[in-house]
Amino acid sequence: MAVLKTESLKKYYGKDPNTVKALDGVDLEIQEGEFVAVVGTSGSGKSTLLHMLGGLDTPTDGKVIVGGKDISGMTDEQLTIFRRRNVGFVFQNYNLVPILNVYENIVLPIELDGNTVDKGFVENIIETLGLAEKKTNLPNNLSGGQQQRVAIARALATKPSILLADEPTGNLDSKTSQDVLGVLKMTSTRFHQTMVMITHNEQIAQLADRVIRIEDGKIFAAKGR
Amino acid sequence: MAITAIIAIAVILCSLTVLFYRRYVKKAFDSIDRVLDGVLARNTELSLEAAADSRLSKLTHKAIKIMQMNVLDISQTTQEKEIIQSFISDMSHQMKTPLSGVAMYTDLLLEGRMTETERQEFLSRIKTGTEKLQWMMDSLVKMSRLEVGAVELSPVAAGIKQTISDSISAVYGAAAKRNISLQTAYFEDMALLHDRKWTGEAITNILENAVKYSPSDGEIKISVEALPIYTKISVTDYGVGIAPDEWNSIFKRFYRGRNAQGVAGAGLGLYLASLIFQKQGGYILVESKPGKYTTFSMFLQNCKK
Numbered sequence: 001m002a003v004l005k006t007e008s009l010k011k012y013y014g015k016d017p018n019t020v021k022a023l024d025g026v027d028l029e030i031q032e033g034e035f036v037a038v039v040g041t042s043g044s045g046k047s048t049l050l051h052m053l054g055g056l057d058t059p060t061d062g063k064v065i066v067g068g069k070d071i072s073g074m075t076d077e078q079l080t081i082f083r084r085r086n087v088g089f090v091f092q093n094y095n096l097v098p099i100l101n102v103y104e105n106i107v108l109p110i111e112l113d114g115n116t117v118d119k120g121f122v123e124n125i126i127e128t129l130g131l132a133e134k135k136t137n138l139p140n141n142l143s144g145g146q147q148q149r150v151a152i153a154r155a156l157a158t159k160p161s162i163l164l165a166d167e168p169t170g171n172l173d174s175k176t177s178q179d180v181l182g183v184l185k186m187t188s189t190r191f192h193q194t195m196v197m198i199t200h201n202e203q204i205a206q207l208a209d210r211v212i213r214i215e216d217g218k219i220f221a222a223k224g225r
Numbered sequence: 226m227a228i229t230a231i232i233a234i235a236v237i238l239c240s241l242t243v244l245f246y247r248r249y250v251k252k253a254f255d256s257i258d259r260v261l262d263g264v265l266a267r268n269t270e271l272s273l274e275a276a277a278d279s280r281l282s283k284l285t286h287k288a289i290k291i292m293q294m295n296v297l298d299i300s301q302t303t304q305e306k307e308i309i310q311s312f313i314s315d316m317s318h319q320m321k322t323p324l325s326g327v328a329m330y331t332d333l334l335l336e337g338r339m340t341e342t343e344r345q346e347f348l349s350r351i352k353t354g355t356e357k358l359q360w361m362m363d364s365l366v367k368m369s370r371l372e373v374g375a376v377e378l379s380p381v382a383a384g385i386k387q388t389i390s391d392s393i394s395a396v397y398g399a400a401a402k403r404n405i406s407l408q409t410a411y412f413e414d415m416a417l418l419h420d421r422k423w424t425g426e427a428i429t430n431i432l433e434n435a436v437k438y439s440p441s442d443g444e445i446k447i448s449v450e451a452l453p454i455y456t457k458i459s460v461t462d463y464g465v466g467i468a469p470d471e472w473n474s475i476f477k478r479f480y481r482g483r484n485a486q487g488v489a490g491a492g493l494g495l496y497l498a499s500l501i502f503q504k505q506g507g508y509i510l511v512e513s514k515p516g517k518y519t520t521f522s523m524f525l526q527n528c529k530k
Contacts, residue, residue: 003293032297037473067293085286115283127529130454145453161293178510179452182524186506192297203512206472 002065003194004030004053004162009062011048011217022048024217025062032161035188035195037208045217046198047166053196054087054164055079067161084113088155088163088193090184092170094147096139096154103135106153113158125153128190129183145176149183156187163188165197169204181207256281260288267292308372315479316365319492323354323361330354364493367426368478371500378420380505382528385449386414388421389458392428393447396436403441407432412449417456417525419505424525427498431460431509431521434494438464438485438519455507455524466515475511484515498523 011023022045030036040046051057052064055071064072071082083089096105106126107117126132129149139147148168155163168184169177185207188195197208205211213220260281330347333339339347370376393407400407435445439462446461465484467475474480476499479492499509506526513519 032293032300067289081282113283130529132529149454161290175450175452175457178457178522178524179454182455182508185508189503202469202472203510206476206510207508208473211473 002029003032003067004028004196005063005065006049006052007063007065009049009052009064010060011045011052011057012060021217023052023059026214026217026219028212028219030194030196032194033192035185035207035209036197037205037211038196038198038214039200039202039205039211040214041200044214046214048217049214050164050166050196050198054089054162055083084109084158086160086162088158088160090148090151090155090163090165090168092167094139094144094151094171096147096150098139101136101138102131102142102150105139105150106157109154109158117157118159121159122153122157125156125187128187129153143176144172145180148172148180152180152184152187156191156193159191161194163193163195165195167198167200169199169201174203177201177204253281257284260285264288264292267296312369312478319479320358320361323357327351327354327358361493364497368493368497368500371497371504376423378423378501378504380418380420380526382416382418383421384414385417385419385456385458385525386412388419388425389428389447389449391425392432395425395429396432399433400436400445403436403439405436405439405441406444408444408446410446410448415449415451415456416528418528419507419525420501423501424505427501428458428460428523430494430498431523435460435462435464435519435521438462440464451527452524454527456527458523458525459520460523461518461520463518466517466519467511467513468515469513472511472513476509 006026006028009023009026009028010021013020013022024045026045026049028049038046038049048057052059053066055064055066055074059072062072063070066082066086069082071079074082089095097108100108103126107122110117110122126135129152131146131149131153134142134146134150139150142150148171152168163184165184169180172180181204184195184197187193197204199205330351334344334347334351371378389409393409397407432445432447439445443463446459448459448461450457450459467482467484471482475482476495477492478496480496481492495509502509502523502525507524509524510522511519512522
């Protein structure tokens with residue numbers, strides 16, 4: 001079953017004759033449990049694609065279908081709720097809340113949805129990501145790799161079915177990247193998540209089940225497994 | 226008078242409350258009923274109610290998740306069937322070549338008209354063919370047992386030094402034959418979560434590969450480095466190398482690299498190695514400059530302190 005699907009997805013910025021075609025007719029299908037890497041140079045439209053998949057931005061034309069639901073027609077409020085329950089995000093710059101400690105950051109999205117925290121599950125994630133001793137630290141006391149691991153834990157804590165990662169290792173040195181990447185892959189396998197990861201780094205992309213290449217807003221070669 | 230009025234108002238309020246509450250409960254139950262009907266009918270279009278910020282919407286959301294899990298289970302079973310089918314067809318294809326060679330040389334030998342040198346040549350080709358078949362059979366058995374989960378890897382905390390040195394001894398002979406030196410940078414032994422037997426097998430596969438694609442008189446470097454979550458075991462050879470667009474493919478079953486043409490192999494070794502690492506929560510990465518070097522980095526989880 002395709003958990004994520006786009007149909008001739010388009011995103012244009014600006015007005016004629018100066019339109020920028022960030023996405024120009026993207027048809028994509030991602031299966032449940034698949035780990036897909038989207039590779040492309042900067043300005044190729046890969047981040048725009050990820051934002052569309054996660055309901056962070058609305059398309060100019062075309063459809064985004066998540067779990068059989070067309071999200072391109074949802075209102076902002078519906079989208080917010082949709083994201084909170086279905087999608088986990090990991091960004092290049094971590095986006096942690098600086099005044100909350102590690103644990104509070106991780107459980108924040110659960111509490112935002114008005115749910116009680118599944119303590120056992122969250123502890124399990126914290127343990128897996130090697131953050132057990134850092135629970136009460138503030139983000140600015142952590143290294144880049146540790147901060148990204150907190151962001152991964154936060155993304156996993158709500159048990160989302162889809163994990164979207166935008167250059168998750170973009171700010172990390174190559175060794176730390178390998179470490180964080182391994183963790184991302186291991187957890188997504190363990191919690192049966194579909195993962196879409198954006199990167200410009202071939203070394204990072206090789207762990208994916210499938211690599212999709214995007215150039216000038218179009219997919220130009222998809223290598224199957 | 227006033228008391229009667231208060232009592233009357235109270236009675237009215239109570240009955241109104243009861244009435245509204247009944248309606249509320251009925252409505253909630255009706256909605257739950259609708260959701261469950263949807264689940265029974267496998268209708269994934271329960272969408273409207275799932276996107277609101279209410280109790281019922283959360284419930285609907287969970288119902289949908291349960292349904293999706295079922296759908297996923299079914300599609301996984303179908304997928305596994307397809308994998309097995311493609312596996313069988315790949316496998317029979319791979320076996321055909323050495324098998325037909327063996328059959329042909331046996332026929333020629335049976336016909337009998339040949340010189341002694343030719344006879345020796347044919348016999349040695351048959352031997353190579355059967356060896357290849359034997360090796361493939363072994364790998365296939367291991368692979369299928371790993372894939373269907375017939376063997377469970379049991380990663381335990383164990384010193385990695387012993388595992389690595391076992392693997393090095395396993396390829397030492399093949400390396401020495403072509404005068405390739407294996408150099409291990411000094412490292413402190415450390416306890417890593419791994420299944421010694423299978424991990425040894427995987428590291429041996431990576432080392433065998435390095436030996437196979439190294440030039441004679443070359444060298445292979447082995448190093449170990451601890452990261453926060455994982456420990457990295459790297460094997461570097463200075464052979465043909467692998468182009469970046471193939472990095473994702475080389476770990477796939479039966480995939481042979483473009484630079485691997487003309488070198489014996491079945492496209493199983495790396496696949497098996499990466500499967501073994503994955504089964505114990507690790508992974509393998511490759512980095513290479515064609516014509517310069519290739520580094521395979523194997524990652525195993527550190528033990529929790």
